[in-house]
Amino acid sequence: MLFNSIDFAIFLPIVFILYWFVTKKSLQLQNILLIIASYIFYGWWDWCFLSLIAFSSFVDYLIGIQLSKTEATEKRKLLLLTSILVNIGFLGFFKYFNFFAENFASAFTLLGGNFEASRLDIILPVGISFYTFQTLSYSIDVYNKKLEPTSDIISFFAFVSFFPQLVAGPIERATNLLPQFYIKRKFQYHKAVDGMRQILWGLFKKIVIADNCAELANEIFNNYSDHSSASLALGAIFFTFQIYGDFSGYSDIAIGTARLFGFNLMQNFSFPYFSRDIAEFWRRWHISLSTWFRDYLYIPLGGSKGRIWMKVKNTFIIFIVSGFWHGANWKFVVWGALNALYFLPLLLTNKNRKNLNTVAVGKWLPSFRELLSMSITFMLTVFAWIFFRAENLNHAFEYLLNLFSNPETFFILKSYSPHKLIILILCVFILIEWVGRNDKYALEKLGFRRNKKFRYLLYYMLMFSIFWFGGKSQEFIYFQF
Amino acid sequence: MVGNHKNSFIFSFKKMKKFILNLLIFLFILFIYMGLNVLVNFIIWKNQKPPLKEATTIIAGDSHPMTSLNPKLLYNTINISQGAEPYVLTYWKLKEILMLNKIDTLILGFAPHNISEFNDKKFLNKFYSNEMFKRSYFIGEFIETNNLIEFDKKELINVFIRNTCLFPKLNHINYLGNYDSINESNLSNLHSDVKRHYYDKNIKLGVSKISVKYLNRIIQICNKNNIEILLISNPVHLNYYKKIPKMIIKEYDNLKKEFANKKIFVFDRTDFFYDDSLYANSDHLNYNGSIIFTKQFKKAKNDF
Incomplete structure (x- = not known):
């Protein structure tokens, strides 16, 4: 179901x-x-x-x-x-x-x-x-x-x-x-209301963000040879938001549903695309799986203790196994290895636990340095997702070759204009996520900070956008894992 | 102890009642809003007349008549064809148009691909269904044809909600197309077009009983309303023609004979191949091709 x-x-x-x-x-x-x-x-x-x-x-x-x-x-x-x-x-x-x-x-x-x-x-x-x-x-x-x-x-x-x-x-x-x-x-009113709110936000992420991005990402990935570099870059970005909206949306619905029955499930996503380095990204992405591998594989193997080669070996093992967990395909192994490569420099220079708090705490905007770190981390992630999304390794490499074949198109604004509506929706989505980044999910504090009329209006707007902007229904990506 | 338990139960029950009540109020407001929109949109639709611009002849069908017959070269004619339109949808369109308009001639696209089984999936296939529902959410007889036509119910509900429940829309007539003139000529699509029309996952498709049934219904409704029906098929490229499955051609020829016996004018030029420069692609004519075809059709009609 x-x-x-x-x-x-x-x-x-x-x-x-x-x-x-x-x-x-x-x-x-x-x-x-x-x-x-x-x-x-x-x-x-x-x-x-x-x-x-x-x-x-x-x-x-x-x-x-x-x-x-x-x-x-x-x-x-x-x-x-x-x-x-x-x-x-x-x-x-x-x-x-x-x-x-x-x-x-x-x-x-x-x-x-x-x-x-x-x-x-x-x-x-x-x-x-x-x-x-x-x-x-x-x-x-x-x-x-x-x-x-x-x-x-x-x-x-x-x-x-x-x-x-x-x-x-x-x-x-x-x-x-x-x-x-x-x-x-015990039935708790606020817990149940919070659960409903999280379900609504999860549905928005899945139906509006993920399903719409999926349609475009599928079209671009399936016909990559017909697209310009700018379009291929957009394809990868659309998939980046598709997988986030899809999987974190599912988690939100799951956690919200559990709350309706009086249960507390663990947080699975914590605004990963606002991470300032890859180590922070992995503390915020699919937290339940990352911590599972950390506790039952990485630490028993010795973790980050021991000599350099030991750290390198354990890092590769955990990322490759994590990649392989997603599916029986070499592309997932490469995706895992790529993330290990991103992570290793941080581990070896002891900078992997540098960014433990939320970015720009107590501020409206990030500093230039934070913005730059977030952008670089985001781009590295987008690059790795290409391997994850491609049908196989061959497809991924061909996609990448085409992506960098005419990079001058990256700077032609017209290349992006056919997708301006979804880009606008994504911008609004990022803004809402940014405002709520200190909480468990973006709308968590809405009940405390705003009055009833405002809340209801927002809920109706979310429902309206689900009906109006909802993309063609796609199956949840993580069902195949 | 028992008293405490009882109090906690009552407290919890009150909270639950409050939760359910608030949820119901929230949903009630939403349903009222949506219901009112449906009503308003229904009234708008019922008061809309298909803008046929006083035309007495209409050209209907899919992208073939849409690109091959130029209505400007014909007297008092309008082309309302739309891409990928199956006969089921043409029948619904026609019924709707005839309720509010008087026409005397219907020129209908009738080519081998129109009777291929690929038409049966138009309301089910993800690629087509959304567009088909957009054109037919008010005029489609989905309940009556439930056992005959397979359709994606979920997508139909989505399209219906989007077009009628969210806000009042001024136009609900999405089923009127127009003549489409194409200036280019590109024959590279041959394989994909043949595959789309006659194959499903490399398995050859048969004759669509539903399409034939609805073609006959269109003829019946024309007869009932004293409308002359003319069937047309534009030339396709030789390489496309050669790939049409024999079974489809055989049934197509049988139907042609049947219609000729009923004194229906069938202008079939499927295998009257034009010069490559007159095709938009392997099975559609471009602007120049459509001018020639329209003139030929006009002459043949006058000679009939």
Whole structure:
């Protein structure tokens, strides 16, 4: 079920009413309702893959129980290994089998052998990369004794399948989300209103920003040889805003929906395009995944401790694995490696934690230096997104060749005029984001700072622009991961 | 303890009531506003008359009649053709026009691609549907034709909301096109045009039963209103013609015979190839080509 669909607009109020009116008196009943609702939500795509979620949840639940019963290191390691094998095994099979088979065959052929790769006709289950990482974090935290394993199977199943964040995150940590299923949720008016506001802002980002940018980015990327350099640069910028609007919009809707049910999910985006360097960008982009890799991969590998080569190695590992997580394609590996290259100079000169606060705190405008750093970071990001968006590496390189083939067109204003409406919308969007950059999402403080009439007017304007400027509906990008 | 729990429950319930009430008020205002706009737009549309400029002959169809027949060379004629128009939409247009206007002749585009199955996806395909709905959100008989024509309901709702719910719009007649004169000549589009008209993902398309059905309905409505119907097809390039699937040509010839028996004038010049310089592209005529074709049509009509 898509968040921006009529199906969801019917589904959400039904679940909301059942949750707060029918099952309110029993925590167990509320959790059971959430499981049923989540399985319906997921099953709307494909019922077959529900068994996968159920199996993954059951295995990790059992492993948690077993981990609580034993102190023997070997046995505990074996249990953790089982959880990793099951979860990564599913992910590896559904997502990476064909990629490895084909690349193995190619490598074998290069060495003079004759090997035919057998391709399996596999459908990638929606959201598998998200929920496997979520359950895996539970097993690892229990193994590391950072979390008490749960014996409450209903809460655990509800935690793994919680529908607002099931298919595209935020990838929640068991330490944050699981305990919320143990305690009775109380309806809080301001929390619910805030949730609705965040949903509205998320829908605006998805339908107005992402869908409109997607139409143009798709056209330009698919027919790159027919476009001037200026147009190709715009294509890359449109994709930059598409992926941000799409993914952060999804996260906003997910977090807002969870708030309607009394849950707090972690912040997944924090105005990443206002970052002053790449390290700051990665602290603000897809925070739930970046911190997952930091805690469960980077730090266990040694992090930024040790000699230079160790830092270099760990940085490349984390960025390449993060790139590969997005899909079984070399283009994602290159995208990850490129980000590692951007990040390394900062790490090696100890400047990676220079910009920890929000840019231009307490000021209306950034300084010239801040503006310059933001612009450079933004351009580096746009450049890397070309690899992410392209169909494959060949496509990315050809796009780049065309992009720099007649750079004089960058300075011809006429090149941009066919897209002036969307450029204007993007400027307004950036302005709103800039004003709200100190908050969790751009409109968060609206309820405190402005009176009711102004708020309502703004909500109506947002709804009006969703209807008026809404682009052709596109599927959420991160569903394919 | 029990008392506290009860109080907290009542408090929470009151908050919930306030939340739902505010949400309903918010949505109610929105729906009232949108509903009023629909009403106003409907009234505007109902009071609009298609501006046919006193013409008694109309040229209708898709981009082929749009580029091949110059109405200035014909008496009291207006060209209302629009690109990619399927017969279903022509039928709805005609019904709407005839409610408020009197015409005596309809010149309708009738070429092999008009009966290809690619027309059946015009209300479903992302590439076309938005434009088709823009032309037909008030005149389309979507409910009646629900089982016959597949259409993208979500896109139809989007287009309807955008055009009727947000503010009063002064013009809702988006279904009148015009003659389009093209001065260029570029034959490089041959493969893409053939693919678009007769193939779907490299699979050959068949004859569209829906298009044939609606072509017959157009003829019926013309007969009922004493309108003379003339069917035309402009010359296409030889290389394009050679790639039209045999099945389509066969059905096209059968229909031509059927119409000839009904004494309908069919001016088919599909395989009367012109000089390359007279084509805008492989299946459309340019300005010079349209002048020649219009004159030929006029002569043939007078001889008929």
